[in-house]
Amino acid sequence: MPRIVDREERRRSSADAVFRVIGREGMDAVSLRDVAAEADLSMGSIQHYFSTKDEMLLFALNHMRARVITRFEAKLARMKNPSKRQYLRTMLNMLLPTDDESRQEATVNISFFASSVNNEQFRELLRQGYAGLLVAIELQLQAAADAGELREGMDSKTEAAQIFYTAQGLIGPVLLGVTTPRRAVALLDAHLDRIFRD
Amino acid sequence: MPRIVDREERRRSSADAVFRVIGREGMDAVSLRDVAAEADLSMGSIQHYFSTKDEMLLFALNHMRARVITRFEAKLARMKNPSKRQYLRTMLNMLLPTDDESRQEATVNISFFASSVNNEQFRELLRQGYAGLLVAIELQLQAAADAGELREGMDSKTEAAQIFYTAQGLIGPVLLGVTTPRRAVALLDAHLDRIFRD
């Protein structure tokens, strides 16, 4: 049986198992035994692919970013000739917990954030994630500004920050059910309306 | 030695110890032994005041809300005749991790949020917290609108939601250092500028 497996693929699918456990029972419940069971592996196998639990979680956090990017690009590919506004809207809406997959990702992200209190590596990865998203939004908005698509008096950096943080702030309340995905999307659309020309 | 203590006060100071442990080492590190040591109590005492660990954490989460409200009212009391805008600004800025105390509170809140994945009582309390804040902001903005302090075409509910979620979204990035408290405050001020007349 050995050697017929792709090592990285095994690590990725184990990370997916980690996400399912976190999404179902929270980060506290993530034990090597639980992850092994969820991934249909023995605990020895998990140990074979990850030197420590910390390394497993760190890999999982890295894998999460790749997963989100993949999901974003898949959504973009489904649109033909997306406008800059559509591009932005897609990116922002993707952050919101609208279906099972995005709910799981949001839950996992918050769990890692909480765990980052005593893990500088987690903090650094999360920092990069936030910064990368913000820059991507800034770039897109700046391009829209250059193309004359924005209303008068709009500072693209300020607007990028405001709409990004609004989306970020919506994640928790939507997860809890304080507001609905529909209302969250409408709020972001109202913001986009204010930024873009008709 | 017995009976000369205020039971509720003991529970509150134990909750403060819980917050210090969470702020320093994260929620995972919260054990009854750690909390007891942090509160300068024996483990037996902690058990005397809380039936279970869950009850202790639930009490702590309740205590957190009381603490935040107390802090807000203290700040407000330090201002003479605050305008509606100043009132709003104070409330929003208080959510941000600007000093040690607010950093600790933000960290604790996020930790409880992550733990709420498998704790409906936590979720319900967090829901109430979010909803209460949002309503308070809506009321204040509506009052400002009635007083003619807002610009034309401002929907107070929409603006309340947008500025509240923006503040919420800023908490994480400020905690991580993606942006600074100063820039976060400036962003909220820019938002207030847009809502209120000069």
Add this chain to the structure above:
DNA sequence: AGTTTTGTAATGCGATTGTATTGCTAAACC
């Protein structure tokens, strides 16, 4: 063909956890 490496599995172990139990002191009560 024999050796090495890799994947898988089972088990042991020390540490830590939440909770239960017990004992003791001193205030409170009838």
Add this chain to the structure above:
DNA sequence: GGTTTAGCAATACAATCGCATTACAAAACT
């Protein structure tokens, strides 16, 4: 004044944890 109760402390205990160790099978390599 004897009894009850609240506060405090120490300890026992079962469960669970991450990690190390061991064993074994099969592919890969020389």
